Amino acid sequence: MSTMHDVAQRAGVSPKTVSRVVNGEPGVSERTRQKVDAAIAELDFRPNTVARNLRTGRTGLVGLALPHLSQPFYAELAEAIMREAERHDLTVLTELTGGVAEAELALVSEHGPYLAGLLMYPVGLSDEQARSVARAVPTVFMSERAYEAPVDRVAMANREGVRAMVGHMASLGYTRIAALGADHTGRPERAAAHLRLDGYRDGLSDAGLPYLPELVLEVGTPDWDRQHGAEATRGLIERGVPFDAVVAFADALALGALHAVQEADLAIPDQVAVAGFDDLDDARYACPSLTSVAPGTAQIAREALALLNDRMALTAPQNTGRLVVADFDLMARESTLGGVAAWGTA
Amino acid sequence: MSTMHDVAQRAGVSPKTVSRVVNGEPGVSERTRQKVDAAIAELDFRPNTVARNLRTGRTGLVGLALPHLSQPFYAELAEAIMREAERHDLTVLTELTGGVAEAELALVSEHGPYLAGLLMYPVGLSDEQARSVARAVPTVFMSERAYEAPVDRVAMANREGVRAMVGHMASLGYTRIAALGADHTGRPERAAAHLRLDGYRDGLSDAGLPYLPELVLEVGTPDWDRQHGAEATRGLIERGVPFDAVVAFADALALGALHAVQEADLAIPDQVAVAGFDDLDDARYACPSLTSVAPGTAQIAREALALLNDRMALTAPQNTGRLVVADFDLMARESTLGGVAAWGTA
DNA sequence: CACTTCTAGTTCATCGATGTCAACGGACCG
DNA sequence: CGGTCCGTTGACATCGATGAACTAGAAGTG
Structure with missing residues (x-):
């Protein structure tokens, strides 16, 4: 593993300049930028995420807390969220809570400090506990229950x-x-x-x-x-x-x-x-x-990440929670319509 | 967030001593240990995982790469693995690959450097690619296909x-x-x-x-x-x-x-x-x-993590892959036995 | 020409925890 | 009583990247 220092030596510049190039910051001439880029390529340099996280305090890690995965509804929701998170360049750390308040809280005290955000499908949390979770880390709930707490929430119709x-x-x-x-x-x-x-x-x-x-x-x-x-x-x-x-x-x-x-x-x-x-x-x-x-699972995932993004950027109002209700679709099939609709189609 | 430095000041000792207490290292007298423990409790101190990772080079993060979650088989496998990982004090970072070699490789180049290990259900990987994945990070495949590569593998019967x-x-x-x-x-x-x-x-x-x-x-x-x-x-x-x-x-x-x-x-x-x-x-x-x-999903999860543990500890043989085949059970139900077995029972 | 104003780049400290090594004080020994 | 050894503890450098502050030189200005 090569470090920025190595790249800097190779390119004949200071580490800070390499940092500038890597992060696309201004204040680097075209000529040096190319030299650095070349050195990076030659050494196959990749910035050390851990060090960067330590320095900047940001991690790009978001927690996803769900009761189970064995119930298809949660699995489908998880999949939608992971796909959406990818689009936001966020890495998802999944935890199963079993729907138990204890586990829902443990997640926060254990991983909270280095999570940039948290998407949770809460089940056991009380209002008070929900408040404390949201205080510890930027949080968006996916939940039908309304909480007496300033937490963003995405719900179904x-x-x-x-x-x-x-x-x-x-x-x-x-x-x-x-x-x-x-x-x-x-x-x-x-x-x-x-x-x-x-x-x-x-x-x-x-x-x-x-x-x-x-x-x-x-x-x-x-x-x-x-x-x-x-x-x-x-x-x-x-x-x-x-x-x-x-x-x-x-x-x-x-x-x-x-x-x-x-x-x-x-x-x-x-x-x-x-x-x-x-x-x-x-x-x-x-x-x-x-x-x-x-229930618009894809939309729920989209909205949840949008809300979370706001909150992580502190763009969101601090003392109040927002609520988004996803659009629904009525999928009429044989069990009400009868007929011989092709099996397995939408 | 309080740091070790804060705790040290409060307890009237050096940060290094706090570190010793936190990690249960020897060479700390009972008296100071108690002082430090008290200070930790008072400040509700939790060691910063990111900093520790940077210093030690270990992360406790294992990647879990699956094609999908929307197919119940993968969801059930994921659940089993997460539960097992918890028992090993490992944090799971899940990525969906869609079964595409490209995504399976991208995972490694993107997150590989800070993953302690990788559990993958490979689909698209070629032998050569499998080799390169396993070279980059300690890896265990869950896969029915045998690879021409020194990779540990857990398979079904x-x-x-x-x-x-x-x-x-x-x-x-x-x-x-x-x-x-x-x-x-x-x-x-x-x-x-x-x-x-x-x-x-x-x-x-x-x-x-x-x-x-x-x-x-x-x-x-x-x-x-x-x-x-x-x-x-x-x-x-x-x-x-x-x-x-x-x-x-x-x-x-x-x-x-x-x-x-x-x-x-x-x-x-x-x-x-x-x-x-x-x-x-x-x-x-x-x-x-x-x-x-x-197919013994629980056992697969157990074995996969056991193999991975070995490999992360470098206890495992380096130039050869091990293969574990899980035990199976034949669950006979109505579709072959007939009768009126209670619905939904094992 | 002296003086400000940029620009490109550098130096150094820092994030928080930990490995290395040295220091200190007491016990024990010859 | 001086010396060795051991159990404790601390000082300091370090992991790799980045923010703040600074400098050297080019360019612009009256």
């Missing part, structure tokens, strides 16, 4: 998305539309469930349909997975409650519902229509393919 | 896994077992396909079944996804070739096959049994749940 989905179903003639994934604990970390339930009510009222509590299915755990989606749907069927559609608050739940409905020999979408939220790859490939709300 | 799967099917009485995912291009980057096909032949010959070329399905692209799995299976059905089982070389292909088989109104597993490879979460949740070869 939870309410509007579900509202539109209910509208979609109503316009197809479905009238007894179940909601799958409600939460009645009121706990703030379940904000996504609350907002989506609000959207469900909005959609019903838009369509002039009554809100029927027996069609609102709670899911026992905070984990929205197929297992629980199937169980809740089975329960609905067994109770004999009449219904002709299910709007699930997550694709995983919807895929479970799909399973339970087919298990009961009900035709999709003729007897029961099903829809989800997240637009996972799995939704496209499900059988039948699943209608879903695409 | 490709051949044995498929062999066992074919045995499993034969023991259940299936005799016309199709292979899905073969490759006849012979290109080295498709080694997984070649090995698995070998395993298929082994399995047939173990069971005394003939190898029938018309039952070997090639998949057009290197991408093993559901779409292609479904297409190839449809082709088989349309050609009217009799078959009673499909062993797919990847779960994604198997899920596609599942779809195509059901589409043709063939009962699973009564008329056609289906099995995959990878044991994705999706396999457990498929309908019917999918029998699959679990």
Whole structure:
């Protein structure tokens, strides 16, 4: 590994001049610039990032904190963010928190000091903890929950998305539309469930349909997975409650519902229509393919990095948090439209 | 941020002594150690990682290079590796290569200098390129392809896994077992396909079944996804070739096959049994749940980090690469066994 | 021509921690 | 009692790059 000093000697100039050339600073004549460039090429010199970081105090490292990667939603989000970070010349350091406040905080105390910024999908953090995280390092949350803290946040169009989905179903003639994934604990970390339930009510009222509590299915755990989606749907069927559609608050739940409905020999979408939220790859490939709300993952990644950039540059307001809500798309597929749409297409 | 200097002043000692305490070096009396510890606590001092890295030349950063995260197999692998890295006190820097040699190399030239090690799932690299990567930074490949280079590698039990799967099917009485995912291009980057096909032949010959070329399905692209799995299976059905089982070389292909088989109104597993490879979460949740070869992802992560540790410590032999093959498990589920095994269980 | 004004480039200190080596004080020994 | 040795501790240089302050010479100005 050659250093700037080596390059300087070879080019017959001072190290500082080499530094100027490398960083494209002004005050270097064309002639010397060329000499230095030549020396750099000959020695295959690459500036030592660590030393630079120490001197400048900047690292170009941003932390990405997610609960898991094994759930496709997070994996897809991670991928989008990494691709976007690359465009900003930032290096991503990924940490899995398991959705536990402890781990979410540990990340900050352990890596915080040398992180230029932090993108976090917080789950367990309290308002107070969120504040302390944001105080320690420039932070952007990707989260449906609003925090009582001056933190930037990117969210999905939870309410509007579900509202539109209910509208979609109503316009197809479905009238007894179940909601799958409600939460009645009121706990703030379940904000996504609350907002989506609000959207469900909005959609019903838009369509002039009554809100029927027996069609609102709670899911026992905070984990929205197929297992629980199937169980809740089975329960609905067994109770004999009449219904002709299910709007699930997550694709995983919807895929479970799909399973339970087919298990009961009900035709999709003729007897029961099903829809989800997240637009996972799995939704496209499900059988039948699943209608879903695409939450604009790419846009979320873009906005999150834009906000973070501002904050790292201290361009952003210091005492207030900004909120960006991503646009959604309603991806209508076989599970509501029926037909023989080619499998695996958008 | 307080520095060692601050702590030293507060404790009335020299910075070097603080350094000794922090790093648990010997040669510090109990009395001073306590004074220093107290000062550290009072100032909430945390050593500056960047400065330490510069001085020592070590970083504790390992790169993780994967083609994608959006394919569940890679996401699950990434998760396993991150969890394991944490146990080794290593920080993981993830990069997505898209499976392109260019990106795989760029990672090294860009971040290589300050990476303590590299875990890569290589796809596009040539032997020569693999060599140059391994020369630049301590490297462990996770890859089915063997490289003509002194690089450590962790692989799956490709051949044995498929062999066992074919045995499993034969023991259940299936005799016309199709292979899905073969490759006849012979290109080295498709080694997984070649090995698995070998395993298929082994399995047939173990069971005394003939190898029938018309039952070997090639998949057009290197991408093993559901779409292609479904297409190839449809082709088989349309050609009217009799078959009673499909062993797919990847779960994604198997899920596609599942779809195509059901589409043709063939009962699973009564008329056609289906099995995959990878044991994705999706396999457990498929309908019917999918029998699959679990490649031992957790073990792969463990072994990969163990090998990398050796190599970073220079404990490993320098001119030769080691190979570890992970154990596999045959997860038999409804798609071969039938029955009503609880959905979503192991 | 003396004097300011640039420009191109240099010197030196510095970021924070750590390796090297020397110094200091007490214990122990002959 | 002088000398050696050992356990502690500190002074200083160093890792590689960069910011601040400075200089030598060219160019412009009245």
